[in-house]
Amino acid sequence: MTRKLSLVWLNYKQNKVIYWMALPVVLYFLVFKYLPMYGAVIAFKEYTVGKGIWGSEWVGLQHFQDFFQSYYFWRVLKNTLILSFYQLLFGFPAPILLALLLNELRHEMFKRTVQTVSYIPHFISLVVICGMVVDFSSRDGLFNSIITFFGGESSALLSEPGNFRTIYTASSIWQELGFSTIIYLAALSGINPELYDASMVDGASRLRRVWHITLPGIIPMIVILLILRIGGLMEIGFEKVILLYNPNVYDTADVISTFVYRKGISESAEFSYTTAVGLFQSLVNFILLIGANRLSKAVSDNKLF
Amino acid sequence: MKRAWRRRMLLSASLLLTIGGLAGCSGGADGNKNTEGAAADGPTPISIWASLNTNVSITLKNMSEITAIKEWEKKTNIKTEFQHPAVGAETEQFNVMLASNKLPDVMFVYGDYSKLYTDGSIIKLNDLIDQYAPNLKKILDENPEVAKQLKADNGDIYAIPHLRLGKYKTFGGMFIRQDWLDELKLPQPETIAEWETVLKAFKEKKGVTAPLLYGAPPKLTTMGPAAANFLEAYGITNTIFLKDGKVVFGPVEPEFKEFLTTFHRWYQEGLIDPDFATNDQKTFDAKILSSQAGAFFTYIGGGIGRYLPALQEKEPEANLTAVQFPVVNKGDEPMFTGRSWEWSGAGATITKSNKHPEETVKALDYFFSEEGHMLKNFGVEGVTYTMKDGYPTYTDEILKNTDGLSVVQAMAKHFIANYPFVGEDDDRYNEQYYQYQQQKDAVTLFSKYSDNTLKVGLPPVSLTNEESSEYSKIMSDITTYRDEMFIKFVIGAEPLENFDKFTAQIGKFNVKRAIEIQQAAVDRYNAR
Numbered sequence: 088m089t090r091k092l093s094l095v096w097l098n099y100k101q102n103k104v105i106y107w108m109a110l111p112v113v114l115y116f117l118v119f120k121y122l123p124m125y126g127a128v129i130a131f132k133e134y135t136v137g138k139g140i141w142g143s144e145w146v147g148l149q150h151f152q153d154f155f156q157s158y159y160f161w162r163v164l165k166n167t168l169i170l171s172f173y174q175l176l177f178g179f180p181a182p183i184l185l186a187l188l189l190n191e192l193r194h195e196m197f198k199r200t201v202q203t204v205s206y207i208p209h210f211i212s213l214v215v216i217c218g219m220v221v222d223f224s225s226r227d228g229l230f231n232s233i234i235t236f237f238g239g240e241s242s243a244l245l246s247e248p249g250n251f252r253t254i255y256t257a258s259s260i261w262q263e264l265g266f267s268t269i270i271y272l273a274a275l276s277g278i279n280p281e282l283y284d285a286s287m288v289d290g291a292s293r294l295r296r297v298w299h300i301t302l303p304g305i306i307p308m309i310v311i312l313l314i315l316r317i318g319g320l321m322e323i324g325f326e327k328v329i330l331l332y333n334p335n336v337y338d339t340a341d342v343i344s345t346f347v348y349r350k351g352i353s354e355s356a357e358f359s360y361t362t363a364v365g366l367f368q369s370l371v372n373f374i375l376l377i378g379a380n381r382l383s384k385a386v387s388d389n390k391l392f
Numbered sequence: 393m394k395r396a397w398r399r400r401m402l403l404s405a406s407l408l409l410t411i412g413g414l415a416g417c418s419g420g421a422d423g424n425k426n427t428e429g430a431a432a433d434g435p436t437p438i439s440i441w442a443s444l445n446t447n448v449s450i451t452l453k454n455m456s457e458i459t460a461i462k463e464w465e466k467k468t469n470i471k472t473e474f475q476h477p478a479v480g481a482e483t484e485q486f487n488v489m490l491a492s493n494k495l496p497d498v499m500f501v502y503g504d505y506s507k508l509y510t511d512g513s514i515i516k517l518n519d520l521i522d523q524y525a526p527n528l529k530k531i532l533d534e535n536p537e538v539a540k541q542l543k544a545d546n547g548d549i550y551a552i553p554h555l556r557l558g559k560y561k562t563f564g565g566m567f568i569r570q571d572w573l574d575e576l577k578l579p580q581p582e583t584i585a586e587w588e589t590v591l592k593a594f595k596e597k598k599g600v601t602a603p604l605l606y607g608a609p610p611k612l613t614t615m616g617p618a619a620a621n622f623l624e625a626y627g628i629t630n631t632i633f634l635k636d637g638k639v640v641f642g643p644v645e646p647e648f649k650e651f652l653t654t655f656h657r658w659y660q661e662g663l664i665d666p667d668f669a670t671n672d673q674k675t676f677d678a679k680i681l682s683s684q685a686g687a688f689f690t691y692i693g694g695g696i697g698r699y700l701p702a703l704q705e706k707e708p709e710a711n712l713t714a715v716q717f718p719v720v721n722k723g724d725e726p727m728f729t730g731r732s733w734e735w736s737g738a739g740a741t742i743t744k745s746n747k748h749p750e751e752t753v754k755a756l757d758y759f760f761s762e763e764g765h766m767l768k769n770f771g772v773e774g775v776t777y778t779m780k781d782g783y784p785t786y787t788d789e790i791l792k793n794t795d796g797l798s799v800v801q802a803m804a805k806h807f808i809a810n811y812p813f814v815g816e817d818d819d820r821y822n823e824q825y826y827q828y829q830q831q832k833d834a835v836t837l838f839s840k841y842s843d844n845t846l847k848v849g850l851p852p853v854s855l856t857n858e859e860s861s862e863y864s865k866i867m868s869d870i871t872t873y874r875d876e877m878f879i880k881f882v883i884g885a886e887p888l889e890n891f892d893k894f895t896a897q898i899g900k901f902n903v904k905r906a907i908e909i910q911q912a913a914v915d916r917y918n919a920r
Binding site: 133135136137138139157158159225226243245246248333334335337338349350351352353354355356357358360 | 483484487488490491493510511512513666667669670675857861864865867868869871872873875876879885897900901
């Protein structure tokens, strides 16, 4: 034991600077990620401000039961999963496709321009983006001008529950497409050019080359990003939904996090209940992440941890 | 603010300090936001949490810069430090502040006082008022009705109140484009049927998109006041109210279906603004000022005072006048008029973190003295008002401001009369504040039946802690559901045949228990 400690001490003395550099990061996680977890115990209590966290009575799983039996349980769960699923189904492959297309371009100038234009939206604040989307979708907004130009009827697009998921997913793709492409392009630049030369000698067509060389080259990257993505499947961007939705479209737009926000601090102050709901969301996330990682380990050699 | 704090936290290299600082947030430790003790001879520091009225924010960043507040500090030997929540996030920030247990000395709130007290956030004021608030005590002794409203069931007092003892107790209602009515030779509508005729005429003859403009902020409450006005014509309202002395929940009554049928028909015929569910203040204003709206709900002061001049600038002929609250049958009297109780329900609470409760109560009581009352409602003599034959008359600084401030903005810069604050409102303020004849007429018209409201309105009851948490849990589900279904019924996404399903679902949410809780509270109130 003492030997171990002295080894650590030695290591520390040799790499003092590195340890000190790591300190802020460790502190950050301790202070902002681990310490607040203590507050999550109120999910199992009937928390009142006056009694404090310890002083409140334990109620066990009462709040979880309340939530599972709540009229809105299925709706918020369904919406959360469907929105995430849309994001995954349409949002995940889009940058891969764009990266493959850009990779095939020979005209350097054109390639640069496309890249720049596509990642600009990423740098605009989400609030501004949502403001634009709301504005474009309004009765006299851009989308309706296009619709009426082609002889359609104008309507308030964001008051239709049927439109919400489409608008949400499409605007997310538009915002993040270019930026997510960068990581794949970086992975692509690491592929050995000799492979391409060899395949050309063998007479492979362009599509063949993409299929047999380019794609396998970025598969590890795709899998790792996919695992991360699945881990956040329940984490639907709360800010974005809040900024876009209105009571008309709660049917398709109200997700767990917005439900927690409304019940927890904006409409009523049910601290314990909403903590339980939030905890449930984290739990599902955790299970999904571990599951995705296991699955990936089983079917390929790529894994996150 | 938060970010700066976070940066500081990151920079603070000492782990011990960091954890020590955080432990303060989690337990029942005393908050550190309240002001520390002052020297015996200096002014007493008092921190006050209050939302910043928008008219104030035009010219000032903080309420401590208001002329009357500065004067108040001098007179009572205190030093105020106001903490304002972000506009639009008041409830959120209030709830977060309570949960964090870091409280200022005084919270100016509008809410569930009993709960705040049993949660241990605020203190009881009875003894303090008896000893240190002679002016307020005198008012309470002279007006037993006010005292009854202010006291909880057990006789506790938790707030230094904002009172309305004068004749002005109704502040908003339906307004209509009188110039269009005159042009179309139509009388002012009184009944639902007459309203329909008028709205149809606006639609067909004037070609407007929103004959009845409705749906306005706050954005997420969809059962806005205008719809409520038409619902109330049927003798019910959209929440808990008193029917023949018994507590009833409006939306499960058959009248609610009648109202929905009418509103659905109006919506289909284009008599209601098709965007009613997504309007915010900006689009609401734009529709009025671009003459797309025929009738809408607004406030006499802040609403008409703003719309009328702006509208007439564009169209000199334009005219907005008040319309009596609608009824179903000719000759009926409207019951719901939005009349406020003598105690508006707003007040200043003293938190448990306050180290100088005596001085605080003394200082707040100043507003109930003759001098403080004048200061609150009229400002400083010679600057914002002058006495003419014993009548406090606003000066040009207020009525004809040279910095381009409207009357309400100029008032907000100097004193506190346009929005709830500790003290008593003054009729002489309203008489001068309503500058247009349309506003003066509106007050008379809206107040005509205002006493009827006392028969149906829920008095300022108080709930016990258990009741309150149970009630808010039940009601938060019900109101969300009600508002969503209201929209669906009106736009036809849900057929009206399903109204019984709607009431059954509200029954499942246990509306019966919510009614019981309120009934018990009303019974206790009546027994006070």
